[in-house]
Amino acid sequence: MTYIAKPKVHHPSLQRNAIGLTRRDYEGAITTLCAGCGHDSITAAIIQAFWELSVPPHTVAKLSGIGCSSKTPAYFLREAHGFNAVHGRMPAIATGAGAANAGLMMIGVSGDGDSLSIGLGQLSHAIRRNVDILYLLENNGVYGLTKGQFSASADPGSTSKKGEVNTMEAIDGVLLALTLGATFVARSFSGDKAQLVPLIQAGLAHKGFAFIDIISPCVTFNDHEGSTKSYAYTREHQVEVVQADFIAPREAITSEQDAGTVKSVMLHDGSWVTLHKVADSYDPTDRDRAYAYIRERQKVNEVLTGLLYIASDSKDMAEQHELPDQPLAGLPFEQLCPGSAELEKLQARFR
Amino acid sequence: MSQINDFAFKIATANGTGSASANGLIMQAIFRMGVPVTGKNVFPSNIQGLPTWYEIRVSKDGYTARTPHFDLMAALNPATYATDVAEVRSGGWLLHDSTWPLDETLKRPDVTYLGVPLAEMCNAAFKGVRERILMKNIACAGALAALLGMDTGIIKGLTREKFSKKPALLDSNAKAIALGFDYATAHFDCPLPIRLEPMDETKDSILIDGNTAAGLGAVYAGATVGAWYPITPSTSLMEAFKGFCQKYRRDEATKRNRYAIIQAEDELAAIGMVIGASWAGARAFTPTSGPGISLMNEFIGLAYYAEVPAVLFDVQRAGPSTGMPTRTQQCDLLLCAYASHGDTRHICLYPADPREAFEMAVHAFDLAERFQTPVFVLSDLDIGMNDWMVPKLAWDDGYRPDRGKVLSAAELDQAKRFYRYLDVDGDGIPQRTLPGVHPKGAYFTRGSGHNKYGAYTEDADEYEEVMERLARKIQSAAKAVPAPVVRKAAAPTTLGLITVGGCHAACMEAIDVMAKDGIALDYLRVRGFPFGDEVHEFVRQHDVTFVVEQNRDAQLRSLLMLETGAGVAAFESVRYYAGFPMSAHHVIAGVKAKLERAA
Ligand SMILES: Cc1ncc(C[n+]2csc(CCOP(=O)(O)OP(=O)(O)O)c2C)c(N)n1
Ligand code: SF4
Ligand SMILES: [Mg+2]
Numbered sequence: 008m009t010y011i012a013k014p015k016v017h018h019p020s021l022q023r024n025a026i027g028l029t030r031r032d033y034e035g036a037i038t039t040l041c042a043g044c045g046h047d048s049i050t051a052a053i054i055q056a057f058w059e060l061s062v063p064p065h066t067v068a069k070l071s072g073i074g075c076s077s078k079t080p081a082y083f084l085r086e087a088h089g090f091n092a093v094h095g096r097m098p099a100i101a102t103g104a105g106a107a108n109a110g111l112m113m114i115g116v117s118g119d120g121d122s123l124s125i126g127l128g129q130l131s132h133a134i135r136r137n138v139d140i141l142y143l144l145e146n147n148g149v150y151g152l153t154k155g156q157f158s159a160s161a162d163p164g165s166t167s168k169k170g171e172v173n174t175m176e177a178i179d180g181v182l183l184a185l186t187l188g189a190t191f192v193a194r195s196f197s198g199d200k201a202q203l204v205p206l207i208q209a210g211l212a213h214k215g216f217a218f219i220d221i222i223s224p225c226v227t228f229n230d231h232e233g234s235t236k237s238y239a240y241t242r243e244h245q246v247e248v249v250q251a252d253f254i255a256p257r258e259a260i261t262s263e264q265d266a267g268t269v270k271s272v273m274l275h276d277g278s279w280v281t282l283h284k285v286a287d288s289y290d291p292t293d294r295d296r297a298y299a300y301i302r303e304r305q306k307v308n309e310v311l312t313g314l315l316y317i318a319s320d321s322k323d324m325a326e327q328h329e330l331p332d333q334p335l336a337g338l339p340f341e342q343l344c345p346g347s348a349e350l351e352k353l354q355a356r357f358r
Numbered sequence: 359m360s361q362i363n364d365f366a367f368k369i370a371t372a373n374g375t376g377s378a379s380a381n382g383l384i385m386q387a388i389f390r391m392g393v394p395v396t397g398k399n400v401f402p403s404n405i406q407g408l409p410t411w412y413e414i415r416v417s418k419d420g421y422t423a424r425t426p427h428f429d430l431m432a433a434l435n436p437a438t439y440a441t442d443v444a445e446v447r448s449g450g451w452l453l454h455d456s457t458w459p460l461d462e463t464l465k466r467p468d469v470t471y472l473g474v475p476l477a478e479m480c481n482a483a484f485k486g487v488r489e490r491i492l493m494k495n496i497a498c499a500g501a502l503a504a505l506l507g508m509d510t511g512i513i514k515g516l517t518r519e520k521f522s523k524k525p526a527l528l529d530s531n532a533k534a535i536a537l538g539f540d541y542a543t544a545h546f547d548c549p550l551p552i553r554l555e556p557m558d559e560t561k562d563s564i565l566i567d568g569n570t571a572a573g574l575g576a577v578y579a580g581a582t583v584g585a586w587y588p589i590t591p592s593t594s595l596m597e598a599f600k601g602f603c604q605k606y607r608r609d610e611a612t613k614r615n616r617y618a619i620i621q622a623e624d625e626l627a628a629i630g631m632v633i634g635a636s637w638a639g640a641r642a643f644t645p646t647s648g649p650g651i652s653l654m655n656e657f658i659g660l661a662y663y664a665e666v667p668a669v670l671f672d673v674q675r676a677g678p679s680t681g682m683p684t685r686t687q688q689c690d691l692l693l694c695a696y697a698s699h700g701d702t703r704h705i706c707l708y709p710a711d712p713r714e715a716f717e718m719a720v721h722a723f724d725l726a727e728r729f730q731t732p733v734f735v736l737s738d739l740d741i742g743m744n745d746w747m748v749p750k751l752a753w754d755d756g757y758r759p760d761r762g763k764v765l766s767a768a769e770l771d772q773a774k775r776f777y778r779y780l781d782v783d784g785d786g787i788p789q790r791t792l793p794g795v796h797p798k799g800a801y802f803t804r805g806s807g808h809n810k811y812g813a814y815t816e817d818a819d820e821y822e823e824v825m826e827r828l829a830r831k832i833q834s835a836a837k838a839v840p841a842p843v844v845r846k847a848a849a850p851t852t853l854g855l856i857t858v859g860g861c862h863a864a865c866m867e868a869i870d871v872m873a874k875d876g877i878a879l880d881y882l883r884v885r886g887f888p889f890g891d892e893v894h895e896f897v898r899q900h901d902v903t904f905v906v907e908q909n910r911d912a913q914l915r916s917l918l919m920l921e922t923g924a925g926v927a928a929f930e931s932v933r934y935y936a937g938f939p940m941s942a943h944h945v946i947a948g949v950k951a952k953l954e955r956a957a
Contacts, residue, residue: 065797068638081802081814088793089802090637092630093656099622099630104793106583106618106631107640111794129630132623331614335582336639336792338616340759343580345606347753350578354750357564358390 025061033058035082040075045197045223045238046145050082052200053114053143056207057084060255068104068111072097072126075152076118076145076223095126098133101140102324108334109325112211113140120150123159123178134187134216139323141210141217144180145197147225148236155228166233179305180220181315185298190321191217192297193251193314196241197224205280206314208253214275215321222310241310248286248300249313254279272319282314291316363393363418365552367430367506369498370442374406376492377434380499381412383516385745387503388416389565390512392557396422397745398939403590403683409438418557422711422747423864424740424939429552430505432498434476439464451550453501455494472546474501479537484530493534500538507549509556510539564750568741569645571712571751572671573598575719576643577606580759581669583642585620585631587650590683591739592673595645625650629657629668636667637803639792641723641759643669648677648690651697658732659698660805663828665779665788667726667762670694671719671735673742676937685937686739688859691913694734695887701825703832705839706734706887710862711741713748714885721840724760729835730790738908740939741860763789770796777801778812779824786831832888839886842893845869847878854900855879855949856893858914861906861940868945877953879904884914889921897922902956904949906932908940 021029033054038047057064064086071077073094080089092100097115104111122130122144133140148161155168159178166172184192191213195203203221210217222241224230230237235244256277270292271281282291290296297316304311331338345353369384371377381397388395396415402408415425430451433442439454439461446452448468454460456473465471476494484490503513513535521528542548573595576584586596600619607616622628628644635642646654651672661668676682677689694706705725709715718735726733770776770791778801779788788810791799801812809820810827843862847869857865862883869879882896897903897918905915912931919926932948934940 063797065800066794068793086797086800088791088800089804090634091802091804091806093660093805096626096630096657099627099657100634100637102620102622102627103583103585103631103634103636103640103642104638105634106620107635107638107642108792108794111638128623129627132627136620328618328620329613329615330618331609331612331616334639335616335618336635338582340580342616343582343607344578344757345602347755349606350751350753353574354564357566358386 024058026063028058028061030054030058032086033064033084035080035085038079038082040078041227043226044075045147045225046076046079047082048197048200049143049145049203049221049223050079052203053083053207055200056204056211059204060208060211062112062211066112068113069116070097070101070104070113071116072118072121073152074118074121074150075225076116077121079116079145095121095124096129097121098126098129098138102133102136102138105138105140105324106328106330107336109139109330110334114211115140115142117142117144118151119144119146119148119158119160119180123180127159127178131183131187134184134189134218136324137190137215137321137327139215139325141207141213142219144218144220145223146180146220146236147223147229148234149225149229151225151228155225160236162235165235168228168231180218181301182298184218185294185316189218189316190215190318192316193219194221194310194312195219196222196245196312198238198242199245199312202247202250202312205251205253209251209274209280209314212253212274212276212278213317213321215323244308244310245312246286246304246309247313248284248289248311249291249315250283250285251314252281252283254281272317280314280317285313292319294318360551360553361429362553362555363416363557365429366413366415366425366427367432367502368414368428368442368445369412369432370435370438371410371412371495372407372435372437373401373404373410375495377410377412377495380495383496383513384499384502385414385565386516387508387513388414388554389560389747390516391509391554392560393554394418394420394422394559394747396747398424398740399744400938401684409435416554418559420559421863421867421942423867424941426938426941426943430550432502434494434498443469453498453505472505472542474498474538474541476538479541480534483533483537489530493530496531496534497538500535501542502538503535504539504542504548505546505550507553507555560747562750563747565745565747566712567594567743567745568709568712568715568737569595569673569743570598571716572645572719572735572737572742574602574751575716577602578753579641579720579723581641581643581723582617583620583632583635583640584617585622585628585635585642585644586646587622587625587628589647589650591675591743592645592647592650592671594743595671595673625653626657629654629670632668633657633661633666636726637793639764641669641727643671643723645671645673647673647675648693649680651690651693655698658704659700659702661732662698662702662704663700663805664803665730665790666803667730668732669722669726669735670732671737674736674738676935682937684739686860686908686939687935687937688736688738688861688908689913689935690736691858691907691909691917694736695917703829703888704732704734705729705832705835706736707839708859708885709735709737709741710859710883711748712746713751715741716751718840720757725835725838727762728760728838729787729831730762731832736859738860763787765789765791765799767796770798773798777810779808779810781810781827786827786834836888836890839888839890841890842885843883844892844896845881847880848873849878851878851880852901853877853879854882854896854903855906856882856884856896856903856914856918857906858884861908864940864942864945865906867942868949871942871946872949877949879949887917889918893918894922897924897928902930903928904930904932904952906940906945906948909933909935
């Protein structure tokens with residue numbers, strides 16, 4: 008992960024957001040990924056999403072594991088603290104950081120190897136705890152960084168670049184997340200920025216674990232014929248079932264946005280997602296039906312995308328632990344230490 | 359020969375029969391008589407039905423080490439009669455339940471048998487199977503009270519305190535105690551030559567286990583995040599922390615907690631959570647034991663290299679692998695000192711008893727934050743789970759946590775630029791920032807190669823520069839860890855003895871005994887790693903240094919050799935690692951054997 012500082016020259020025409028920042032202010036170091044790597048497109052969507060939301064970059068913590076995908080937090084939000092954990096273990100870092108400072112806006116970036124193989128346990132338990140984080144799984148069906156081995160998300164029957172056939176079932180992050188009780192589950196495609204940006208925004212506003220599985224082709228090791236994670240395959244098989252629009256708290260829902268809307272769901276911070284149903288029988292607020300529908304369409308090789316499930320009653324980890332409004336990390340010592348008189352009193356118990 | 363306030367006895371039962379409460383009662387009664395006392399619970403890795411022993415040593419001289427010589431045995435578990443009978447010293451006593459006849463083959467001519475019909479009396483006095491079993495243990499305590507000359511007023515007082523809110527239990531306990539007491543008084547010559555007399559040696563002490571003390575220390579240190587995965591013998595540390603937090607950190611008005619305890623999915627996650635929480639600015643810790651430390655290794659290296667504070671309590675148990683989960687050992691000394699792949703070295707603290715466990719718990723958080731690195735507190739099952747008589751815990755209200763070089767928003771505002779791993783003031787410790795505080799504070803925390811500016815690097819010089827600074831930083835902690843405890847022999851000697859942790863009590867007693875035999879030993883107990891100058895000097899000053907420890911492979915000796923550069927000839931290793939706490943006789947036998955060989 009070579010760190011090349013990007014010249015921070017502002018083009019006068021760059022537009023400023025509500026807090027006076029340009030897109031450039033949401034960038035990071037220059038990417039060192041392969042040209043055309045899906046992960047870079049996701050980085051661009053992340054930058055766009057944060058810029059549009061006018062989030063002060065330093066209020067964000069960006070976390071990742073290990074892999075090409077996990078390198079990407081270096082490429083956005085240079086003024087945010089980053090944490091490159093060990094392979095597959097970012098969820099634990101996020102859980103601890105979230106407990107210490109529930110006020111941090113956390114974004115986690117991971118890969119299919121990082122999340123579904125070595126880190127499957129940690130991902131599952133972070134979902135179960137409903138840690139308040141936007142978790143992006145940049146899914147390319149291979150281990151990019153170790154040069155193209157199949158990952159656990161590789162579909163049965165798909166072939167590697169060298170022509171080997173994968174014979175095992177895939178672990179599907181979306182189905183997994185739904186099963187484990189995730190409160191926000193989406194799938195998208197690195198090549199569909201229009202879909203991705205509002206999903207990222209809604210995921211950031213969601214209180215609890217927001218999971219987005221993003222098909223993100225590896226141009227170097229998994230973009231060939233026979234791959235089900237290639238640009239061509241995904242473009243051909245992607246079906247958007249629920250298109251989500253994100254509406255920030257200060258904006259009013261217009262009638263235009265309302266048209267064709269199945270449902271509007273208010274998020275914790277007062278923002279809204281409006282869900283436009285593209286497929287008729289789909290209900291993104293019904294976990295079981297969502298699961299069944301995704302499963303059914305998978306059988307005919309459809310890759311369903313969009314905001315697939317959202318729970319309106321999400322209770323995140325901080326709430327479950329009844330944490331105070333002020334971050335634990337910032338509580339004054341006087342509120343934590345019982346003091347000498349209390350120690351004296353307590354010790355009667357030990358006599 | 360009478361042995362007043364100087365004897366040991368053992369109670370053999372099965373676990374799950376309520377013996378713990380009877381044992382606790384006896385311990386506490388002796389303690390309240392002002393007589394120095396220690397108890398060791400020997401229990402199986404099992405929930406119900408397997409043999410359990412409780413060993414109580416009474417020592418007017420204040421020796422608290424385990425002794426394997428028992429003057430009296432209360433053999434209440436038929437399954438272990440044979441070994442229990444064999445363990446009584448010649449001329450000692452054996453109390454057994456005479457409801458059933460004792461197998462003739464178990465009779466020893468040199469032991470006095472004290473039969474008390476415990477089951478018969480309790481079956482007559484109590485209803486229900488469960489109560490009858492529980493009260494048998496209490497009745498036995500009553501018999502022991504008579505035999506050993508315990509103060510009955512104190513026992514009554516204790517049961518009243520304990521069951522003040524449960525009058526039915528108070529009644530049955532009082533009844534059971536009286537059954538045993540009266541029977542013993544009527545049938546035996548009470549008290550026995552081994553007996554108690556009131557002293558005034560315990561008024562400034564408490565009876566506490568090390569896990570409770572360490573959990574309390576974490577509360578006093580201001581720790582707010584605890585992450586853990588249950589494992590014997592560390593579990594009660596987190597349970598204690600939780601109990602104290604519920605008492606001191608719960609705001610009932612707002613229904614909010616000033617702490618978070620996260621039961622992780624495994625130890626990999628537990629240490630990750632600690633690192634994440636510390637990175638975000640909280641004082642965070644995890645209690646575990648050897649198997650947990652093994653799992654945590656990868657993350658420990660990250661915290662070392664990325665310089666994130668973390669506090670780990672390793673309550674050691676007998677390894678390797680699952681080993682003997684309910685037996686004690688000091689077998690993780692090397693593991694913790696150099697945990698994780700690559701070049702790493704860690705600050706370790708070694709409490710010798712629960713009081714030090716409390717103090718070192720607090721100290722550990724200061725060191726972790728000051729040096730921005732993982733800190734290990736290595737206690738063991740004996741310290742962690744047994745009740746020790748220690749001086750009362752003290753707290754200085756002037757204490758303020760040492761948060762280390764954490765830059766505030768105001769400082770960052772003033773700063774021109776911030777570089778995470780720059781040694782700005784030459785002490786090897788860089789400045790740190792917390793997420794969410796200030797745009798200028800941002801940096802990328804990574805376990806991959808980085809230069810002093812915090813940027814990724816594969817450059818040879820840049821990499822080495824950071825690694826060298828890290829080595830200096832950890833070495834400088836040698837001056838900040840607790841100084842060793844040193845006790846010089848009365849006369850000058852060329853022989854030294856070094857030990858660690860819970861072996862302290864056995865070594866002190868052994869040195870006293872050997873001094874009477876004309877063997878003079880200077881004594882040093884290491885309390886922190888890296889070792890400070892005193893440790894290096896002590897080794898240099900003695901021709902031979904005995905190293906006393908509880909593991910097979912002489913890990914402390916290895917550490918001393920590695921770190922002081924002294925050769926193998928400078929040391930004689932004395933080890934006992936079979937799972938019970940070290941006794942003075944192990945030390946004496948070990949030292950004498952080596953001396954005789956040398957002579
Ligand atoms: C403990 C450990 N084992 C193995 C590795 C080697 N490794 C680095 S990245 C990686 C796979 C990454 O795959 P994925 O998460 O899918 O990321 P991608 O590169 O495809 O974006 C592996 C196996 C490691 N860093 N750590
Ligand atoms: S190897 Fe694949 S995943 Fe890695 S940077 Fe290149 S294209 Fe992206
Ligand atoms: Mg991958």
